[in-house]
Amino acid sequence: MITFSQLQVGYQRQAVAPEITLHLNTGSMTALTGANGSGKSTLLKTLAGLLPAVSGRWAIDSARAQIGWMPQRAELESHFPITVFELVAMGCWSRCGWFGGINRAHRKEIMACLEKVNMADFAQAQPGTLSGGQLQRVLFARLLMQQCRVWLLDEPFSGVDQNTTSLLLKILHQQHQQGGTLLVVLHDRAMVAHDFPQQLHLDVEKARFRPTLSVTASQSEVIAC
Numbered sequence: 331m332i333t334f335s336q337l338q339v340g341y342q343r344q345a346v347a348p349e350i351t352l353h354l355n356t357g358s359m360t361a362l363t364g365a366n367g368s369g370k371s372t373l374l375k376t377l378a379g380l381l382p383a384v385s386g387r388w389a390i391d392s393a394r395a396q397i398g399w400m401p402q403r404a405e406l407e408s409h410f411p412i413t414v415f416e417l418v419a420m421g422c423w424s425r426c427g428w429f430g431g432i433n434r435a436h437r438k439e440i441m442a443c444l445e446k447v448n449m450a451d452f453a454q455a456q457p458g459t460l461s462g463g464q465l466q467r468v469l470f471a472r473l474l475m476q477q478c479r480v481w482l483l484d485e486p487f488s489g490v491d492q493n494t495t496s497l498l499l500k501i502l503h504q505q506h507q508q509g510g511t512l513l514v515v516l517h518d519r520a521m522v523a524h525d526f527p528q529q530l531h532l533d534v535e536k537a538r539f540r541p542t543l544s545v546t547a548s549q550s551e552v553i554a555c
């Protein structure tokens with residue numbers, strides 16, 4: 331479960347999003363929506379442990395190593411001199427240490443994750459030579475390798491074509507079916523309504539109201555606010 335208690339997120343003690351008090355159940359799949367600048371990325375970075383809260387509290391009932399965070403594409407550095415295989419191998423550092431601890435079973439697992447996103451043929455390529463959609467598939471392979479229970483994903487489908495979006499969405503649904511907790515920043519309303527059982531909406535215009543968590547798709551009932 332992810333719990334927010336009067337949480338305000340921001341920078342240098344200045345809040346950039348409305349106060350949040352609610353909880354997301356373990357195994358829930360939530361779209362995090364809101365206008366540009368409403369604080370979605372800041373909220374994910376806070377949950378990922380990269381920023382301190384401005385005020386209030388949050389808690390995730392998973393160990394730090396069980397939380398997988400994928401930043402927006404613009405924040406990624408893809409020009410490190412490593413291969414795609416090594417990038418995906420980074421996903422298992424908490425289980426096997428850095429590269430020295432990777433055994434044959436881990437190598438098989440890394441290749442299986444790359445196959446799952448149709449990127450096995452690119453194992454020896456440099457991430458900097460991949461297209462945006464190919465790099466996104468590789469980052470999903472790394473996420474699978476991490477075996478995290480909580481996924482915090484920041485606009486994972488931005489700039490990604492329909493085929494890759496379908497493939498990556500399938501992986502999200504599988505993770506959800508296996509009991510994972512997902513919080514995913516999205517701007518695509520149709521996808522939110524069709525693929526995400528619930529939506530957490532940050533509304534900067536209504537900062538004095540609490541952000542709402544609502545059921546999407548067939549129901550419109552507000553279940554917590």
Ligand SMILES: Nc1ncnc2c1ncn2[C@@H]1O[C@H](COP(=O)(O)OP(=O)(O)OP(=O)(O)O)[C@@H](O)[C@H]1O
Nearest residue numbers: 341342346364365366367368369370371372373402
């Ligand atoms: N490092 C930073 N220092 C200070 N302010 C920042 C920093 N990064 C972002 N901000 C500000 O925080 C606010 C929220 O930014 P954030 O990136 O969380 O919004 P967002 O909802 O993810 O937007 P988008 O949909 O455009 O990605 C914005 O006003 C932004 O200018």
